[in-house]
Amino acid sequence: MLSIDRSIIDAIVAHARRDHPDEACGVVAGPVGSDTPTRHIPMDNAARSMTFYEFDSMEHLRVWREMDDRDEEPVVIYHSHTATEAYPSRTDVSFAGEPGAHYLLVSTREPDSEEIRSFRIVDGVVTEEPVRIVEAGVDPHAVQSYMFGQSPATVDYECSGR
Amino acid sequence: MAIEVRIPTILRSYTGGAKVVDGTGDTLGDLLADLDSRHAGLRGRLVTEAGALHRFVNVYVNDEDVRFLGALDAKLSDGDSVTILPAVAGGAFGFAAAAAISQHAVAAR
Numbered sequence: 001m002l003s004i005d006r007s008i009i010d011a012i013v014a015h016a017r018r019d020h021p022d023e024a025c026g027v028v029a030g031p032v033g034s035d036t037p038t039r040h041i042p043m044d045n046a047a048r049s050m051t052f053y054e055f056d057s058m059e060h061l062r063v064w065r066e067m068d069d070r071d072e073e074p075v076v077i078y079h080s081h082t083a084t085e086a087y088p089s090r091t092d093v094s095f096a097g098e099p100g101a102h103y104l105l106v107s108t109r110e111p112d113s114e115e116i117r118s119f120r121i122v123d124g125v126v127t128e129e130p131v132r133i134v135e136a137g138v139d140p141h142a143v144q145s146y147m148f149g150q151s152p153a154t155v156d157y158e159c160s161g162r
Numbered sequence: 163m164a165i166e167v168r169i170p171t172i173l174r175s176y177t178g179g180a181k182v183v184d185g186t187g188d189t190l191g192d193l194l195a196d197l198d199s200r201h202a203g204l205r206g207r208l209v210t211e212a213g214a215l216h217r218f219v220n221v222y223v224n225d226e227d228v229r230f231l232g233a234l235d236a237k238l239s240d241g242d243s244v245t246i247l248p249a250v251a252g253g254a255f256g257f258a259a260a261a262a263i264s265q266h267a268v269a270a271r
Contacts, residue, residue: 052253081254097248
């Protein structure tokens, strides 16, 4: 099961809506071994595509180093499907390289509702898991990401220039 | 000549779980051959049968993506740090099309 703060889900959905019809992608980092996503990091989709996403290689290195320095790991790796359901495509499965991560998919194909689903992808095997959305204010990290997620006017999402 | 190599989680089955291993080589290609002599199978996850770096594996020397340094011909020096990260990629794109792009990218190098 993936437990994730409501404010982080809201920020991910906002990111996916902002980049629609292109696919949006990113990470939610959390303390190593905690299985708790606390720090939302929207990533640039270097492919800038409606049907494909790829982290920019230099941003990828920077963010992974930063997580290493902070004793964090990628707890959630998310991306959006903008015209199809929130289920991993064969492409998603073949590229899934973080066996410890929750792969969160958001579908933005419907204009006023989102489909949000989470999967484990290990050795090519997809296992869906429940998503438990935790209301904000439970722990201080969650409150921090709430501030981050809810202040898009002051945050450079690195895709705002498009 | 020792070069530190950072191994991603998904490839640690080849290094007995080690996150960092040491290797030697004047180029990235030499380094991967050296690593493969102690961690059999590792090179095959990074290099295609045609002998090019896989399109969806990112390898960095210090802070630089090796694609801008000559890929497998990238020169290495004592004390360099090499980081391997599997690309984070996917999407609704059909598998065949993604594979075609991947092959094209390999062939173009």
